[in-house]
Amino acid sequence: MKKSLRSLLLATALVTISYSAAFAEMIYNRGNSADPESLDPHKTSTVYEAHILRDLFSGLVMQDAKANLIPGAAESWKISDDGTVYTFTLRKGATWSNGDPVTADDFVYSFRRLEDPATAAEYASMLYVVKNAQEINEKKAKPEELGVKAIDAGTLEITLKAPTPYFLEMLTHQANYPVHKASIDKLGADWIKPGNLVSNGAYTLAEFVPNDHIKLIKNPKFYEADKVKIDVVNYFPTEDRSTAVKRFAAGELDSNDDMPLEQLADLKAKFGDQIHIGPYLGTYYYAVKTDKEPWSNPKLRRAISMAIDRDFLAEKVWNNSMLPGYSMVPPGIAGYEPAIADYAEMSQIDREDEAKKILTELGYGPDKPLKLEIRYNTSENHKNTAVAIQEQLKPLGIEVTMVNTDTKTHYGYLEQKGDFDYARAGWIADYKDPETFLGISRKASGNNYSNYNSPKFEELMDKAAAAGGNPAERSKILSQAEKVLVDDLGNMPLLYYSYHNLVSPKLKGFEDNVMDVHPTRFISKE
Amino acid sequence: MLRYVFRRLLTAIPTLFVIVTISFFLIRVAPGGPFNQERGLNPFIKANLNRQFGLDEPLWMQYLNYLNNLLHGNFGPSYNLPDFTVTELFKVGLPVSIQVGISALILALIIGGILGIVAALRQNKAADYAVIATATAGSTIPTFVIAPIYQLTFATTLALVPVATWGNGALLNKIGPIVTLALPQIAIVARLMRGSMIEALRSHHIRTARALGLSDWSIIVKHALRGALLPIVSYAGPAAAALLTGSIIVETIFQIPGVGRYFVEAPLSRDYALVMGSVVVIALFTIVFNLIVDILYAVVDPRVRYD
Numbered sequence: 001m002k003k004s005l006r007s008l009l010l011a012t013a014l015v016t017i018s019y020s021a022a023f024a025e026m027i028y029n030r031g032n033s034a035d036p037e038s039l040d041p042h043k044t045s046t047v048y049e050a051h052i053l054r055d056l057f058s059g060l061v062m063q064d065a066k067a068n069l070i071p072g073a074a075e076s077w078k079i080s081d082d083g084t085v086y087t088f089t090l091r092k093g094a095t096w097s098n099g100d101p102v103t104a105d106d107f108v109y110s111f112r113r114l115e116d117p118a119t120a121a122e123y124a125s126m127l128y129v130v131k132n133a134q135e136i137n138e139k140k141a142k143p144e145e146l147g148v149k150a151i152d153a154g155t156l157e158i159t160l161k162a163p164t165p166y167f168l169e170m171l172t173h174q175a176n177y178p179v180h181k182a183s184i185d186k187l188g189a190d191w192i193k194p195g196n197l198v199s200n201g202a203y204t205l206a207e208f209v210p211n212d213h214i215k216l217i218k219n220p221k222f223y224e225a226d227k228v229k230i231d232v233v234n235y236f237p238t239e240d241r242s243t244a245v246k247r248f249a250a251g252e253l254d255s256n257d258d259m260p261l262e263q264l265a266d267l268k269a270k271f272g273d274q275i276h277i278g279p280y281l282g283t284y285y286y287a288v289k290t291d292k293e294p295w296s297n298p299k300l301r302r303a304i305s306m307a308i309d310r311d312f313l314a315e316k317v318w319n320n321s322m323l324p325g326y327s328m329v330p331p332g333i334a335g336y337e338p339a340i341a342d343y344a345e346m347s348q349i350d351r352e353d354e355a356k357k358i359l360t361e362l363g364y365g366p367d368k369p370l371k372l373e374i375r376y377n378t379s380e381n382h383k384n385t386a387v388a389i390q391e392q393l394k395p396l397g398i399e400v401t402m403v404n405t406d407t408k409t410h411y412g413y414l415e416q417k418g419d420f421d422y423a424r425a426g427w428i429a430d431y432k433d434p435e436t437f438l439g440i441s442r443k444a445s446g447n448n449y450s451n452y453n454s455p456k457f458e459e460l461m462d463k464a465a466a467a468g469g470n471p472a473e474r475s476k477i478l479s480q481a482e483k484v485l486v487d488d489l490g491n492m493p494l495l496y497y498s499y500h501n502l503v504s505p506k507l508k509g510f511e512d513n514v515m516d517v518h519p520t521r522f523i524s525k526e
Numbered sequence: 527m528l529r530y531v532f533r534r535l536l537t538a539i540p541t542l543f544v545i546v547t548i549s550f551f552l553i554r555v556a557p558g559g560p561f562n563q564e565r566g567l568n569p570f571i572k573a574n575l576n577r578q579f580g581l582d583e584p585l586w587m588q589y590l591n592y593l594n595n596l597l598h599g600n601f602g603p604s605y606n607l608p609d610f611t612v613t614e615l616f617k618v619g620l621p622v623s624i625q626v627g628i629s630a631l632i633l634a635l636i637i638g639g640i641l642g643i644v645a646a647l648r649q650n651k652a653a654d655y656a657v658i659a660t661a662t663a664g665s666t667i668p669t670f671v672i673a674p675i676y677q678l679t680f681a682t683t684l685a686l687v688p689v690a691t692w693g694n695g696a697l698l699n700k701i702g703p704i705v706t707l708a709l710p711q712i713a714i715v716a717r718l719m720r721g722s723m724i725e726a727l728r729s730h731h732i733r734t735a736r737a738l739g740l741s742d743w744s745i746i747v748k749h750a751l752r753g754a755l756l757p758i759v760s761y762a763g764p765a766a767a768a769l770l771t772g773s774i775i776v777e778t779i780f781q782i783p784g785v786g787r788y789f790v791e792a793p794l795s796r797d798y799a800l801v802m803g804s805v806v807v808i809a810l811f812t813i814v815f816n817l818i819v820d821i822l823y824a825v826v827d828p829r830v831r832y833d
Contacts, residue, residue, distance in 0.1 A: 446569065
């Protein structure tokens with residue numbers, strides 16, 4: 001007994017000592033809804049790993065605290081007059097965390113690795129705008145033929161297929177970060193392990209225990225290391241949102257990227273302005289089988305869309321954690337005006353009246369009720385949304401049934417063009433450009449679950465791509481294309497996503513932005 | 527005895543083989559695949575992924591490859607966590623789950639056992655009713671209620687323990703998961719113990735022992751308890767297998783890196799390799815613990831012989 005008491009005292013003393021020693025360091029405990037799938041930039045796809053990789057690596061260009069484009073590994077760049085050749089001048093003296101210089105060859109190697117079919121990169125499409133990239137990924141060309149060239153150690157030249165005004169924005173995506181060739185050659189699959197991983201960003205990887213934590217420590221060799229304030233970032237996968245809130249309240253977490261939104265009113269009362277909510281670049285929509293009777297009729301699709309009370313969905317179902325949406329491209333992209341549906345301004349009652357009129361016109365009524373099936377993937381909120389829509393369509397004599405499957409089954413079914421009427425889907429921006437939202441409704445896109453096929457929309461999208469050299473003109477044409485899509489209801493937008501962070505007042509530099517991007521290097525803690 | 531154990535272990539091999547085969551094909555019946563997600567992949571990228579994981583080969587070929595890898599102790603890489611092999615994931619997770627599970631089991635056996643004996647000795651008296659009421663409550667209140675209440679009381683309000691996380695196995699971090707996991711088991715063990723103890727106390731040999739004038743202590747501990755333990759032993763075997771392989775609820779609420787989550791998450795994310803790894807682990811634990819139970823039978827009950 002005495003002995004155990006003594007060891008307990010000793011342990012307490014040790015904890016106290018290590019605690020006070022740690023006090024000098026600035027530690028940021030960061031809640032992140034899920035663990036990364038992978039820390040290999042070429043194997044990632046989710047926003048959860050994007051947060052971590054943004055701290056570990058530095059791409060040619062990066063995002064600042066407000067998600068604006070800033071120079072990264074490249075110090076400056078020049079764009080040819082026709083908009084197809086980008087020449088990057090790399091930062092002088094920049095090194096990897098092991099001291100090796102960051103060279104143009106590193107980027108050539110990384111971009112080829114991203115496109116190499118053997119890498120099997122989920123986000124290989126992030127460089128498809130580069131000459132031969134897609135061909136390489138589809139095994140129609142060799143990696144050496146990629147339109148990326150090292151002019152000298154400090155100069156990188158990238159040739160695009162066509163002018164792409166959003167190319168620089170695309171380069172901020174984690175799939176386009178560089179990887180360290182020497183360690184991959186030497187260590188193979190183990191290059192990504194803590195202790196092995198050589199990175200060129202503000203932090204290096206110290207520990208990774210799956211489902212427990214990821215510890216990053218400041219990289220003294222980072223080009224702006226003198227400006228980095230946080231010494232250690234601990235990323236905790238906070239799957240259970242209630243636990244995350246309790247940990248935040250107890251001071252175990254300084255921030256978390258999610259919370260139980262069904263309790264938002266209570267949380268707001270408790271945490272006040274520690275809750276950050278605002279528009280995020282994401283659209284919650286329903287895909288419609290546009291090539292199947294009766295949904296092939298745009299008029300009918302319009303009636304359905306008008307009858308749905310989006311304010312109710314946003315306020316009651318989602319507790320204002322979503323905003324009512326009437327366009328595929330959410331607001332918030334500078335220089336672009338989303339094409340809002342013309343009935344957005346009408347009152348809900350007027351909309352319902354018109355919807356009824358259309359339905360009667362099409363011959364639907366009490367003796368010929370319209371049957372509609374909604375498919376959604378498992379989630380309490382997706383279910384509640386579908387149920388609310390079911391209730392909203394009932395007075396119009398529409399009989400809504402629901403099919404719920406787990407996420408993998410749901411998207412597997414949509415991808416294989418299974419038979420359905422309406423199906424839930426969502427899209428979050430990979431880069432700040434309307435193209436990312438409109439591209440999913442294009443005929444050839446794998447994400448075109450609606451099988452939407454409008455020659456007018458296709459023509460305008462092609463025209464916008466051709467106008468790549470003139471951003472203002474391109475923006476206008478894209479907006480026209482979106483108008484066609486929204487009027488046609490090729491997909492039915494319902495809501496815009498919002499970000500919802502819990503942020504301790506001790507954190508400085510955690511700036512709200514539409515991309516919900518918060519690089520640790522710009523954050524400090526009191 | 528040794529021959530018996532050896533024979534049992536030998537029969538485990540075909541059992542495992544059947545389990546592996548059935549699960550391998552069952553999970554493939556589920557629609558969708560590991561690479562279906564909110565943002566669809568273009569067919570070429572998906573083909574690249576399938577090729578990398580050998581999913582482009584015919585199913586029977588994949589099955590043979592899997593068996594071959596398994597014989598070499600290779601469970602393959604996780605599809606959804608490609609930085610880790612299935613073996614690595616279990617290497618990190620199993621020790622955590624085993625520590626929490628064993629502690630919970632021992633706690634349940636000791637506390638549940640004592641409570642059960644006390645209740646049996648005071649049958650139909652206040653102490654008995656109190657134990658039965660607590661046991662009923664303990665086994666009906668679900669862990670996902672107990673865990674948050676524990677966190678709110680001891681972590682948020684009293685600030686005695688951390689809310690969650692493993693903390694590299696610090697004692698204070700473990701209390702929550704262990705207690706939460708143990709509570710329903712305590713209830714079950716207490717009820718089992720009470721029932722079998724009452725039965726044992728009424729048996730002829732105890733009456734004889736009493737007639738011989740043995741002390742209460744000797745009657746209860748030496749004679750009644752030994753017979754009363756049998757149902758507990760047969761319950762504890764499968765319970766140990768279940769507890770040691772983790773609980774997704776406790777692991778998610780307390781954010782500890784055990785393996786219980788894989789049994790649920792892997793099939794949902796169609797992570798075929800991880801599903802198979804989980805199945806093999808559970809099967810192995812179940813086989814081993816059933817064997818241990820059978821051996822313990824022989825120890826507790828002198829009538830049981832395996833030679």
